[in-house]
Amino acid sequence: xxxxxxxxxxxxxxxxxxxxxxxxxxxxxxxxxxxxxxxxxxxxxxxxxxxxxxxxxxxxxxxxxxxxxxxxxxxxxxxxxxxxxxxxxxxxxxxxxxxxxxxxxxxxxxxxxxxxxxxxxxxxxxxxxxxxxxxxxxxxxxxxxxxxxxxxxxxxxxxxxxxxxxxxxxxxxxxxxxxxxxxxxxxxxxxxxxxxxxxxxxxxxxxxxxxxxxxxxxxxxxxxxxxxxxxxxxxxxxxxxxxxxxxxxxxxxxxxxxxxxxxxxxxxxxxxxxxxxxxxx
Amino acid sequence: xxxxxxxxxxxxxxxxxxxxxxxxxxxxxxxxxxxxxxxxxxxxxxxxxxxxxxxxxxxxxxxxxxxxxxxxxxxxxxxxxxxxxxxxxxxxxxxxxxxxxxxxxxxxxxxxxxxxxxxxxxxxxxxxxxxxxxxxxxxxxxxxxxxxxxxxxxxxxxxxxxxxxxxxxxxxxxxxxxxxxxxxxxxxxxxxxxxxxxxxxxxxxxxxxxxxxxxxxxxxxxxxxxxxxxxxxxxxxxxxxxxxxxxxxxxxxxxxxxxxxxxxxxxxxxxxxxxxxxxxxxxxxxxxxxxxxxx
Amino acid sequence: xxxxxxxxxxxxxxxxxxxxxxxxxxxxxxxxxxxxxxxxxxxxxxxxxxxxxxxxxxxxxxxxxxxxxxxxxxxxxxxxxxxxxxxxxxxxxxxxxxxxxxxxxxxxxxxxxxxxxxxxxxxxxxxxxxxxxxxxxxxxxxxxxxxxxxxxxxxxxxxxxxxxxxxxxxxxxxxxxxxxxxxxxxxxxxxxxxxxxxxxxxxxxxxxxxxxxxxxxxxxxxxxxxxxxxxxxxxxxxxxxxxxxxxxxxxxxxxxxxxxxxxxxxxxxxxxxxxxxxxxxxxxxxxxxxxxxxxxxxxxxxxxxxxxxxxxxxxxxxxxxxxxxxxxxxxxxxxxxxxxxxxxxxxxxxxxxxxxxxxxxxxxxxxxxxxxxxxxxxxxxxxxxxxxxxxxxxxxxxxxxxxxxxxxxxxxxxx
Numbered sequence: 001x002x003x004x005x006x007x008x009x010x011x012x013x014x015x016x017x018x019x020x021x022x023x024x025x026x027x028x029x030x031x032x033x034x035x036x037x038x039x040x041x042x043x044x045x046x047x048x049x050x051x052x053x054x055x056x057x058x059x060x061x062x063x064x065x066x067x068x069x070x071x072x073x074x075x076x077x078x079x080x081x082x083x084x085x086x087x088x089x090x091x092x093x094x095x096x097x098x099x100x101x102x103x104x105x106x107x108x109x110x111x112x113x114x115x116x117x118x119x120x121x122x123x124x125x126x127x128x129x130x131x132x133x134x135x136x137x138x139x140x141x142x143x144x145x146x147x148x149x150x151x152x153x154x155x156x157x158x159x160x161x162x163x164x165x166x167x168x169x170x171x172x173x174x175x176x177x178x179x180x181x182x183x184x185x186x187x188x189x190x191x192x193x194x195x196x197x198x199x200x201x202x203x204x205x206x207x208x209x210x211x212x213x214x215x216x217x218x219x220x221x222x223x224x225x226x227x228x229x230x231x232x233x234x235x236x237x238x239x240x241x242x243x244x245x246x247x248x249x250x251x252x253x254x255x256x257x258x259x260x261x262x263x264x265x266x267x268x269x270x271x272x273x274x275x276x277x278x279x280x281x
Numbered sequence: 282x283x284x285x286x287x288x289x290x291x292x293x294x295x296x297x298x299x300x301x302x303x304x305x306x307x308x309x310x311x312x313x314x315x316x317x318x319x320x321x322x323x324x325x326x327x328x329x330x331x332x333x334x335x336x337x338x339x340x341x342x343x344x345x346x347x348x349x350x351x352x353x354x355x356x357x358x359x360x361x362x363x364x365x366x367x368x369x370x371x372x373x374x375x376x377x378x379x380x381x382x383x384x385x386x387x388x389x390x391x392x393x394x395x396x397x398x399x400x401x402x403x404x405x406x407x408x409x410x411x412x413x414x415x416x417x418x419x420x421x422x423x424x425x426x427x428x429x430x431x432x433x434x435x436x437x438x439x440x441x442x443x444x445x446x447x448x449x450x451x452x453x454x455x456x457x458x459x460x461x462x463x464x465x466x467x468x469x470x471x472x473x474x475x476x477x478x479x480x481x482x483x484x485x486x487x488x489x490x491x492x493x494x495x496x497x498x499x500x501x502x503x504x505x506x507x508x509x510x511x512x513x514x515x516x517x518x519x520x521x522x523x524x525x526x527x528x529x530x531x532x533x534x535x536x537x538x539x540x541x542x543x544x545x546x547x548x549x550x551x552x553x554x555x556x557x558x559x560x561x562x563x564x565x566x567x568x569x570x571x572x573x574x575x576x
Numbered sequence: 577x578x579x580x581x582x583x584x585x586x587x588x589x590x591x592x593x594x595x596x597x598x599x600x601x602x603x604x605x606x607x608x609x610x611x612x613x614x615x616x617x618x619x620x621x622x623x624x625x626x627x628x629x630x631x632x633x634x635x636x637x638x639x640x641x642x643x644x645x646x647x648x649x650x651x652x653x654x655x656x657x658x659x660x661x662x663x664x665x666x667x668x669x670x671x672x673x674x675x676x677x678x679x680x681x682x683x684x685x686x687x688x689x690x691x692x693x694x695x696x697x698x699x700x701x702x703x704x705x706x707x708x709x710x711x712x713x714x715x716x717x718x719x720x721x722x723x724x725x726x727x728x729x730x731x732x733x734x735x736x737x738x739x740x741x742x743x744x745x746x747x748x749x750x751x752x753x754x755x756x757x758x759x760x761x762x763x764x765x766x767x768x769x770x771x772x773x774x775x776x777x778x779x780x781x782x783x784x785x786x787x788x789x790x791x792x793x794x795x796x797x798x799x800x801x802x803x804x805x806x807x808x809x810x811x812x813x814x815x816x817x818x819x820x821x822x823x824x825x826x827x828x829x830x831x832x833x834x835x836x837x838x839x840x841x842x843x844x845x846x847x848x849x850x851x852x853x854x855x856x857x858x859x860x861x862x863x864x865x866x867x868x869x870x871x872x873x874x875x876x877x878x879x880x881x882x883x884x885x886x887x888x889x890x891x892x893x894x895x896x897x898x899x900x901x902x903x904x905x906x907x908x909x910x911x912x913x914x915x916x917x918x919x920x921x922x923x924x925x926x927x928x929x930x931x932x933x934x935x936x937x938x939x940x941x942x943x944x945x946x947x948x949x950x951x952x953x954x955x956x957x958x959x960x961x962x963x964x965x966x967x968x969x970x971x972x973x974x975x976x977x978x979x980x981x982x983x984x985x986x987x988x989x990x991x
Contacts, residue, residue, distance in 0.1 A: 003374055003377065003378075003482075004478070005378065005379065006378045006379070006380060007379075017378070017380070018380060021380070021383075021386055024375070025386060025389055025390065028389075028390060028393075029389065029392060029393075031393075031401070031404045031405065031408065031447065032392065032393075032396075032404075034404050034407065034408065035400060035403075035404050038407070043851065044851060044852065044853070046825075046829075047825070047828070047829060047832060047848060047851045047852035047853075048829055048832055048833060048852050048853065050413070051407055051410070051413045051414075052407075052413055052414070052415060053413075069613065093301055093302040093305065094302065096298040096299070096301065096302060097298060097299050097302035097303070099298055100294070100295040100296075100297075100298035100299045101295075101299070103295075104291070104294065104295040106292075106295060109295075110570065110573060112299065112303070114566050114569070114570070115306075115311070116302075116306065117562075117565075117566065117569070118559075118562045118566060119306060119310040119311060121500075121504050121558060121561075121562045121565075122310070122314065122555060122558060122562075123507060123508055123528075123529055123551065123554045123555055123558055124508065124510070124529070125510075125528075125529050125532040125533060125547075125550070125551040125554060126313070126314055126317045126548075126551040126552065126554065126555045127309070127310065127313045127314065127317070128317075128532070128533070128536065128537070128547075128551070129316075129317060129320055129536060129544055129547065129548055129551075130312070130313035130316035130317055130320070131309060131313050132537075133316075134308070134309075134313070136651065136654075136655065139655075141651050141655065142648070142651060149305075149309070150309055152305060153305035153306055153308065153309030153310060154306075154309060154310060156302045156305055156306050157306060157310065160302065179291075184287075184290060185290045185291060185294035186294070189298070210394075210395055213397075214395075214396070214397040214398065216397065216398060216399050216510075216511045216514075217510055217511065220644075220647070221537065221647075224640065224644045224645070224647050224648035224651065225638070225640055225644065225648060226640070226641070229644065232397050232399055233644070234641075235399065236641065236643050236644065249403070250403075253396075253397070253399075253400040253403070256397065256400075257395070257396045257397065257400065260395045260396075261392070261395050261396075264388070264391070264395050265388060268384075268388055326671060326675070327650060328650065328653075328654070328671060328672065328675040328677065329674070329675040329676075341988075346981070409821065410821060410822070410826065411817070411818035411821055411822065412818075412826075412830070427818075429817075429818035429820075429821040430821075431764075431820070431821040432818040432819070432820035432821030432822075432970070433818075433820075434970075517764070518764070518765070518766075520764065520766070520820060520963070520966065521763075521820035521821075521966055521967070521970060522820075522963040522964070522966045522967040522970075523963050534959075537647065537650075539646050539955075540950070540955040540956065540958055540959040541955065541959075542671055542955055542956075543956070
């Protein structure tokens, strides 16, 4: 086990390590503490330039105000209505495509695989204008559906890479045995392989949830009204025409960060297991 | 019909499984790439008619000083963002112990990656802010005169990269943590018996086993560096006077921003950015292809 | 009754409306806007008044957030066009007018005598002789200052008529000795710097010259342009350092704290100053100093406007609405709630707000009104210009390179 297990070092080193851990964590997370403190500041503080000093009072009301003064509840709802279908769609499609590319041997297998991989790495900007026009023409501009469709399509690239690598590592004998017994391909997929993919599905779902929930660029390009905007773009509405309400913005940001964090903590084990098996192979 | 299927399903099944995914991908990714290339040959304000101008946008790009500033900044991003890889490795090694509660620590160190980049950009902007930002006050304390990093065209790009490194290091750290879990313990024991320790152990025994993790870490870091839109947009909007601009932001500025009505020109910039990334993408694909065919 | 669309509520409301026979008799006006909370309340009141005066019309207001609206408008003018839409005057409306997306409303101006009542704002609503919208408010720009800072530096506190340029520059020296920034600004969003440039230009070379400059008729390398920057260079050393990293509110905080004395800003900033603790006693306003003696005094007065998109379905009622908004009494009431100035010269302002009174004075007696650099100049020129102004304030030694660059942008931007 690398580095040397701490139990094998001197007592002094062990104590130093146990102290170093929380100190390092505090330094690492300081920016987060900054946002948390700002979210509890009254606006008068900020108008006076007091961003990092002692707050003149603790304004828990900011958290209520941010719901009152903006459509934060609506934006959070939009984010869920966007992210959950995308996770289902992208992970679902990539189970299919990953299975096809991982199990079957055919001539264009590698070519199609690389097409998915390459497509996922392109800069967003080259897609910006045509995708916006396409969404427009389909009448889906400024809708959650339009944004979701794009994300499902785009994330299929990354998810296919992930799933295909994972499936390749599965024992092929299971499939061979099933084929010998005359089980149809579709049933093999559904009853044999899919259950084995559960850790990868869990891991990928968490990753995709985080990516889509935190996406800012496409949310601003494809959605503009509060009926459709997810929270990343919606937070911008807290920057009014003249005055940016930073205290509300911070409170809103903390609230916006909670769902992906919660999901991450709940699904940690799957997440790390899936990363091990899927990507680092 | 069903007998045809039964006889040929092994040949047809992959295409069945691939069809929906490929269709979506083609419509939303592959075709738009070509459409953007097509638009770059037009002069179009996004509202009225498009006018064919051939390669005029590219000619203008060659003479455009903002383009070169953006390009230079992209290169700086590329090189410095890679610092996330060794940094992530070091933190992963630091956390790779079995003390009580280490799992909580690992999760908390990963936190920055889970937050939106918008929030990361905002908090770092306040950290750098002249007058009250802690980093500004730090430079004042060390150098006697405070430096507002985001206001200084010499340092602004570096300041934004530092903000971007925070979540990126967290991402790389997790990749290496899982990689370290897969390091063969018997090799480590054998090397330890041979007297290897510290840096030698790391370099000769551990790192070679971490090669897949390193590969993925480099790939996502390079892609992230070239994509850096959110942070530039939030922290400086390309300023001061365009000195922190990167190609991804420049394209958006020209095509869709408040003062940007030039879709064709923006598309041309996007095509150039795409070209640059294709160099790296081809490199990665080639490496993956070699790995695949070696098996 | 004002209908404010809000997601599910809108759906329910729409369903109720469609099933109610009474509601079916009303004609609907769809209005898209981007109001902040206070203006939104003011407009809801205005809409209620309009509906009282025109009971057969029902105005449905859909409000966007300010930033999102700027992108949304490019979409909805082509797809799902409302009958009325907010926007701005001058060159900001030009892309839409030239693409045929805003309707010509010169007939509304004719029929209601607006050419006289809205005379000061007419030029900015006119392209090639026709008017394309109706302005409902504007606000003054000028110098806001901290009287306590003046006293701390031992300088006589100016009145609303201001001081002349030489006095202002001399005062800056004294502020520096007292360790106070003479002039503060926050140019992170670029536009505050343009405000300073506009005034330098208007006061050095006059209104007509400034309009020619923003219209692209004057080369940026011309000597007169250099004259403007030469005057600007006199105060450049006294401007807050690091303004390029400051949002305008951060600079306002500096003035609130007394660390800076003067701020070239618009009247919307007063709310911000007061929230930080300033009062009518220590917050002052004065018009920008005269630089070239004898030049008629022009001012900046960015104007907010309402337009009728070409895809509008209910054009007749939309024109009724525009005429209503242009009315003197309506504007008096609206602007009292907005804390801004009515564009109708026959309106009045509340006497207890010293800043509105001073602003009304300043603008009604002004020789002419500029719209602000990013509305007077076309988009590309505006962006390049504002970046150039910011760079000049940080590195005045780069002036030659800046002017060369602006000149090359001018060659392309005015086709």
